[in-house]
Amino acid sequence: MLSVFWQRARSFLFRAAALISKNIATxxxxxxxxxxxxxxxxxxxxxxxxxxxxxxxxxxxxxxxxxxxxxxxxxxxxxxxxxxxxxxxxxxxxxxxxxxxxxxxxxxxxxxxxxxxxxxxxxxxxxxxxxxxxxxxxxxxxxxxxxxxxxxxxxxxxxxxxxxxxxxxxxxxxxxxxxxxxxxxxxxxxxxxxxxxxxxxxxxxxxxxxxxxxxxxxxxxxxxxxxxxxxxxxxxxxxxxxxxxxxxxxxxxxxxxxxxxxxxxxxxxxxxxxxxxxxxxxxxxxxxxxxxxxxxxxxxxxxxxxxxxxxxxxxxxxxxxxxxxxxxxxxSAKSVLPGKYDLVLDPNHLGLTIHESVGHPTELDRVLGYEANYAGTSFATLDKWESKNFAYGSKLVNIVADKTQLNTLGAVGYDDEGVPCKEWDIIKDGVLVNYQAIRDQVKIIGEKESHGCCYADNWNSVQFQRMPNISLKPGTEKRSVMDMIKGVEKGIYIIGRGSYSIDQQRYNFQFGGQVFYEIKNGQITGMLDDVAYQSNTQEFWNSCSQLCDKDDYRTFGSFFDGKGQPAQVSAVSHGSATSRFDGVNVINTGRKI
Amino acid sequence: MAILSKEEAKKIIDKVLAFSKADEISVGLSGDRTGNIRYARNSVSTSGETSDLSLSVTSVFGKKSGTSTINEFDDASLEKTVRRAEEIAKLAPDNPEYVPMLGAQQYAETNSFSESTAAINPDYRAKAAFDSIDPCIKKNLTAAGYLEDSAGFSAMGNSKGLFGYNKATSIDFSITVRTADGKGSGYAARDYNDASKLSTASATEVAMQKALASSTAKALEPGKYTVILEPTAGVDLLQNMMRSMDARNADEGRSFLGKKGGGTRLGEKLFDERVNIYSDPQNLEIPGSPFSGDGRPQEKVMWVESGVVKNMTYSRFWAEKQGVKAVPPPSGFIFQGGNESLADLIKGTEKGILVTRLWYIRAVDPQTLLYTGLTRDGTFYIENGQIKYPVKNFRFNESPVIMLNNVEAIGKPVRASGNLVPPLKIRDFTFTSLSDAV
CATH class of the missing domain: 3.30.2290.10 (PmbA/TldD superfamily)
Structure with a gap:
């Protein structure tokens, strides 16, 4: 994305009057x-x-x-x-x-x-x-x-x-x-x-x-x-x-x-x-x-x-x-009482939190300011990475980037610059250790080889840095989601992707879900409604206190992630096992109009 | 030449219609030239221009329809496209909600085309970027901006006698200016049909001032505040509400316009009585297309009058089923206001927060139209009619429906994202947490 000039010599546009099929009309x-x-x-x-x-x-x-x-x-x-x-x-x-x-x-x-x-x-x-x-x-x-x-x-x-x-x-x-x-x-x-x-x-x-x-x-x-x-x-x-x-x-x-x-x-x-x-x-x-x-x-x-x-x-x-x-x-679910809860987050929910709070802030072009007018910049600045001790998360948090995981959206043999795909660490034992970078940027972080995460959404779009799969490694101790819930005194178990919003430097976020269950003294007691949690990226990842193991690991993904002006889409997966985060602020989103 | 005249467009469309063997056929023909320039870190990063002319054919047999497109215009290609659309239609499943095509329509004249925009070339874009970057470099600020211009036409015709033609231009500009230390950020956005109304230098000047003024932000406690939403901030929430006025969803009981016990809230007073929202394709500041995507005429429509919901949007299928007029969604809306400027609203505010822009707005609850998102690029504390100091950005959780019941003052509308929106002074706007983002 450094001084790319493009031209679409001939592009097939069809415009508003020309509906692909009148029967959807949308x-x-x-x-x-x-x-x-x-x-x-x-x-x-x-x-x-x-x-x-x-x-x-x-x-x-x-x-x-x-x-x-x-x-x-x-x-x-x-x-x-x-x-x-x-x-x-x-x-x-x-x-x-x-x-x-x-x-x-x-x-x-x-x-x-x-x-x-x-x-x-x-x-x-x-x-x-x-x-x-x-x-x-x-x-x-x-x-x-x-x-x-x-x-x-x-x-x-x-x-x-x-x-x-x-x-x-x-x-x-x-x-x-x-x-x-x-x-x-x-x-x-x-x-x-x-x-x-x-x-x-x-x-x-x-x-x-x-x-x-x-x-x-x-x-x-x-x-x-x-x-x-x-x-x-x-x-x-x-x-x-x-x-x-x-x-x-x-x-x-x-x-x-x-x-x-x-x-x-x-x-x-x-x-x-x-x-x-x-x-x-x-x-x-x-x-x-x-x-x-x-x-x-x-x-x-x-x-x-x-x-x-x-x-x-x-x-x-x-x-x-x-x-x-x-x-x-x-x-008829109970409307949630706002306050601090220990959250048990299902992979089908946590994937989007990873996407927004780790995936986007570690895109190097964003860190450098190339997306400042649109998607924004990043709190994960170069000085934090250079310090080699920026605690992005707790010691349990190991986040890897890859374009090689089987069955994922990111998996290909080579990226759109012809670079063989690989896996690399982004967060190791809680510390920020790397970014996502392509051939014309990677020298900025002192590396000699591209990470292999360049992508264009079509032949007539120019390729630029796009998010590889970004995944949270499962825990090494044997643990199922049932085991995890047993240890929670006052918590909420969240499944599915709901409403999500995060600021332009990726500090403050709010996430909802599809279904919410109240956990009391190690037991699920019933369904909750009107739940959303608000946190700060670093605080949130540092509150990660427990991970399920590899048997619980699965991926979630986004089929149409957007970036750039003019905008391009891309598809990306995020793997994780069910994970626990302690003392997260939960708000009640119910209103009367 | 991507912009065909009305006569040229009609000639091609009539030729295509004559090839049809289907029950019904409609043809869309459109062309445009769009260009853009993007910059970041005070230098241009991408720039380009695309020119396009394309025709699409939709053929219908009974309740089956199929579409095919082409961008070659010799007779053989046109006929082949019609045959392909017919083949695709024959293989399509029945659409039980298919409504036969419209006949001839009367369309209003709209002034949506401007020569000054159509004449834009790469030199214009380079200068527009320079006028924005140069003052930033001189003040040791960092500019990131995007300009996109477009000039084109759209024509449609069908076998029932409908024909429509419209030419339109647009120019959209946005600029984010950041201080070298990354502690201050300012934003401005402009959009017009007529490029001669745009000065990238003056828009950038606003963003620069905001960047410089916002760099020593204090943290205020989250809570309920009186806010002044600049048009760039208010428009997103209002637009989300306007997009949620679909009658079918309301009739089906899954909209903020659904009513307890069934039915809709059409005719109910849902907002402060000073709230009036309408659309008008002939408005001189936001001239729109005279027809909607399916050929329905765009007319002047009152959506909210004195706080009362007056109209909802309909698909032709749903309107026919309900036996009402099929009012299409508008291309832009006008939120009526008074004569007070943004500066006047600030002057009249004892304590409040000035909001430049809202960001990453997402629906939290479609039942109440509750949205969350954050302030961005210039948030300031107002006391005794004056801007006192910059404040840290907030996350909000608010519904435009609740917001429009808490109206304190409505300023003079200005164009924002193709709509006319006034600066709005709102009491009890709900901020739920603080953000460190700049």
């Missing part, structure tokens, strides 16, 4: 990204507010309106299974780009030829609201010339189109080198030669017939309604990034990346009382194929009071039934 168009209004919250998502206003309320049926980005053009479902050009043809195109850029004076070039596929299904109650099949296909070329970045992209994937695009990238770099005060210096990366990497999926979600997916969602909705839900929306998101990376360092990398996210929201209403309650799915977005929906018993983790946690296999129908029952129970 589409928004911002930049080259197409949004569908949807009932989830995206961390720091940006879009032009006027576009949003224009399109919301048009039958979205969602309470917490936000938007889902779709990149590219609508295509038929069958088209998503059509094979792409073979790897030899990709290499030929890549070499055209590398040669063209070099002949124009580039000292470094990388080229990404990408085919980005998406299939999204949206339903409510007994009907399908929308099915989106989309493809985005093109080439992005990034160069260094005169010590300055230049970027250009084209959907014209022909020898001429690519050569022209490469020349434009060099022109842009040269034209803008007058702005540059210091030349870009990349950490060394030896070429890796010809490589391939694929997400190790068992069932390609794009090969599963649409009808089977609709049947699943109708079953989910039906079971939720049978068990007391008044309304339910359910969704399936499938992504396949087929991308070929080549660089003048001598890397030619072909990757096939798959992601899946099943989710729903059930709503229970009581018209007489004028009240309603919702409960979202406690699934996790994963770097897996359709096998995530197998609902294997072996991947279920038993919790207290018959609660179930899902590891690498999700039982969507079972969760929908539980959700409807829990939403009903929320209606």
């Amino acid at each position: 589409a928004i168009f911002v930049g080259n990204i197409f949004y569908i209004v949807f009932s989830i919250l995206l961390p720091e998502h940006s879009m032009k507010r006027r576009d949003f206003m224009q399109m919301t309320g048009m039958g979205a049926g969602a309470m917490l309106l936000s938007a889902v980005p779709v990149i590219g053009n609508p295509v038929s479902a069958a088209h998503l299974l059509e094979p792409w050009i073979d790897v030899a043809a990709k290499k030929k195109f890549a070499e055209i780009a590398l040669n063209a850029a070099k002949s124009k004076g580039a000292t470094y070039t990388d080229v990404r030829i990408g085919r980005y596929l998406q299939q999204y299904l949206f339903t409510r109650e007994k009907q399908v609201q929308n099915i989106v099949n989309a493809e985005s296909y093109g080439v992005g070329i990034r160069v260094i010339a005169n010590g300055t970045w230049g970027f250009s992209a084209t959907s014209d994937v022909t020898a001429e189109g690519i050569a022209k695009c490469a020349a434009t990238a060099v022109e842009i770099a040269k034209a803008n080198s007058k702005f540059q005060t210091e030349p870009v210096v990349l950490a060394e990366q030896k070429g890796v030669g010809d490589k391939t990497w694929k997400t190790p999926i068992k069932k390609n979600a794009f090969e599963i017939p649409i009808q089977e997916k609709i049947d699943l969602l109708m079953n989910v909705n039906g079971e939720a309604m049978k068990n007391g839900a008044g309304f339910v929306t359910s969704n399936l998101f499938f992504v396949n990034e087929q991308k070929y990376f080549a660089s003048s360092d001598g890397s030619f990398i072909d990757q096939d990346v798959h992601r899946i996210w099943p989710t729903f929201t059930v709503t229970v209403t009581d018209k007489a009382a004028g009240k309603f309650k919702t409960r979202d799915a406690i699934s996790s977005p994963m770097g897996m194929g359709y096998e995530y929906l197998d609902g294997l018993t072996s991947e279920k983790i038993a919790g207290p009071n018959g609660l179930v946690g899902y590891r690498n296999s999700y039982d969507m129908v079972e969760d929908a039934i539980t959700a409807a029952k829990q939403a009903k129970e929320k209606m």
